[in-house]
Amino acid sequence: MITKDTGNYLFPEGFLWGAATAAYQIEGSSMADGAGASIWDRFSHTPGNMRDGDTGDVACDHYNKWREDIQLMKRLNLQAYRFSVSWSRVMPEGRGAINEKGLAFYDRLVDGLLEAGIEPLCTLYHWDLPAALDDRGGWLNPDIADWFADYGQVLFEKFKGRVKTWGTINEPWVIVDGGYLHGALAPGHRSAFEAMIAGHNILRAHGAAVKRFRQVGEGDIGIVLNIEPKYPASDRPEDEAARRRADAQMNRWFLDPLMGRGYPQELEDVYGEAYRDFPQADFDLIAQPTDWMGLNWYTRSVPENAPDAWPVRARPVKQVQHAHTETGWEVYPPALTDTLVWLHEQTNGLPLMITENGSAWYDPPHAIDGRVHDPMRVEYLKNHLKAAHDAIGKGVDLRGYMAWSLLDNLEWSLGYSKRFGITHVNFQTQERTIKDSGLLYAEVIKSNGGVL
Numbered sequence: 001m002i003t004k005d006t007g008n009y010l011f012p013e014g015f016l017w018g019a020a021t022a023a024y025q026i027e028g029s030s031m032a033d034g035a036g037a038s039i040w041d042r043f044s045h046t047p048g049n050m051r052d053g054d055t056g057d058v059a060c061d062h063y064n065k066w067r068e069d070i071q072l073m074k075r076l077n078l079q080a081y082r083f084s085v086s087w088s089r090v091m092p093e094g095r096g097a098i099n100e101k102g103l104a105f106y107d108r109l110v111d112g113l114l115e116a117g118i119e120p121l122c123t124l125y126h127w128d129l130p131a132a133l134d135d136r137g138g139w140l141n142p143d144i145a146d147w148f149a150d151y152g153q154v155l156f157e158k159f160k161g162r163v164k165t166w167g168t169i170n171e172p173w174v175i176v177d178g179g180y181l182h183g184a185l186a187p188g189h190r191s192a193f194e195a196m197i198a199g200h201n202i203l204r205a206h207g208a209a210v211k212r213f214r215q216v217g218e219g220d221i222g223i224v225l226n227i228e229p230k231y232p233a234s235d236r237p238e239d240e241a242a243r244r245r246a247d248a249q250m251n252r253w254f255l256d257p258l259m260g261r262g263y264p265q266e267l268e269d270v271y272g273e274a275y276r277d278f279p280q281a282d283f284d285l286i287a288q289p290t291d292w293m294g295l296n297w298y299t300r301s302v303p304e305n306a307p308d309a310w311p312v313r314a315r316p317v318k319q320v321q322h323a324h325t326e327t328g329w330e331v332y333p334p335a336l337t338d339t340l341v342w343l344h345e346q347t348n349g350l351p352l353m354i355t356e357n358g359s360a361w362y363d364p365p366h367a368i369d370g371r372v373h374d375p376m377r378v379e380y381l382k383n384h385l386k387a388a389h390d391a392i393g394k395g396v397d398l399r400g401y402m403a404w405s406l407l408d409n410l411e412w413s414l415g416y417s418k419r420f421g422i423t424h425v426n427f428q429t430q431e432r433t434i435k436d437s438g439l440l441y442a443e444v445i446k447s448n449g450g451v452l
């Protein structure tokens with residue numbers, strides 16, 4: 001792909017360019033070498049939960065192909081790679097005994113990345129809770145804060161001096177909204193009462209891990225939040241009230257306590273009798289100072305008042321004037337700029353990293369030239385990188401961008417039906433093919449944005 005270096009979108013010196021994945025979505029072999037089951041092994045093997053009956057049993061076979069995938073990262077000019085560790089691969093019961101073979105997989109991966117000149121960014125938890133802990137209540141059991149800190153300590157100590165940037169938990173809101181409120185994700189519960197408790201324990205676990213990191217770890221630690229900015233469907237007061245509820249339930253439910261502000265007041269309006277308050281000591285633990293914050297960003301939404309839409313009483317209005325991805329998400333890059341400026345203000349200027357941004361499109365079969373032409377993903381990538389650059393111009397301390405995703409992978413309960421990768425994966429042969437979007441991204445990295 002020939003692109004001209006315009007220089008109009010040069011990013012700051014040292015801006016970190018990478019790509020992201022998650023253990024259950026790419027590794028496969030989830031029960032190999034002494035690993036314990038996770039809630040996603042159970043959920044994906046429960047009939048009716050997964051599109052086309054897909055599971056993560058093989059996925060991208062990254063557990064066996066990790067060397068090849070590091071070579072792929074080098075061809076993409078990646079400077080960093082954001083991956084997650086499978087808790088039950090390292091601690092089969094989630095607590096107590098360590099599975100040395102499971103830990104050794106990540107040890108080889110980290111060393112391979114460092115040898116390739118690629119910085120490893122490690123996420124402790126990306127949704128795959130050990131099934132043995134779920135049997136003890138999982139995120140509903142307050143003891144999980146200590147279990148999580150103990151697990152974190154194993155990794156902090158093992159990778160001290162090699163992994164310098166740590167993320168505790170990926171997208172608390174999705175874990176709770178999908179896994180405990182609406183049941184679309186593991187462990188598949190549907191209870192507002194449980195959602196409040198699970199969300200609170202996730203935040204407590206984050207705080208406990210940060211405290212433990214300060215005792216035994218080295219480097220920087222933060223959390224990764226999904227933020228979807230809400231724009232009211234009209235200037236009617238009821239639509240603004242709906243926007244506030246939707247913003248509180250998705251964007252501020254976790255951000256506000258992390259920043260020491262407690263739960264947003266609208267949460268009690270959303271959850272009613274299921275809303276719970278908690279001891280101040282919990283909120284002190286949750287608001288442990290962190291070094292950075294990850295932003296997973298895909299789209300915005302435009303809610304209107306909808307009294308029948310439980311529990312938020314708000315429903316997005318489709319913005320038909322803009323393109324939508326295969327996951328039904330509006331393409332609206334200016335909202336990324338708005339979000340980055342808002343998050344910069346909300347976190348009092350904490351260093352930010354876009355830890356995920358990408359799009360799912362139908363990818364045509366390989367062209368006669370062997371290439372995978374994905375023009376929509378190319379456009380999405382270009383325009384969202386420009387939006388991120390605009391935010392830096394507005395004073396946001398944005399440190400890096402991790403494309404979601406390095407590989408086409410298991411899109412959770414949507415199975416393999418949605419392809420987010422800048423690299424195509426043939427799930428029958430496991431052949432990787434860098435898409436046009438990946439070729440562009442390699443040039444963006446090489447020119448530090450100059451080709452945009």
Ligand SMILES: N#[N+]C[C@@H]1[C@@H](O)[C@H](O)[C@@H](O)[C@@H]2O[C@H]12
Nearest residue numbers: 022170171296356404411420
């Ligand atoms: N859906 N979608 C794509 C992507 C998902 O694959 C990631 O695992 C999550 O962190 C986040 O939801 C975003």
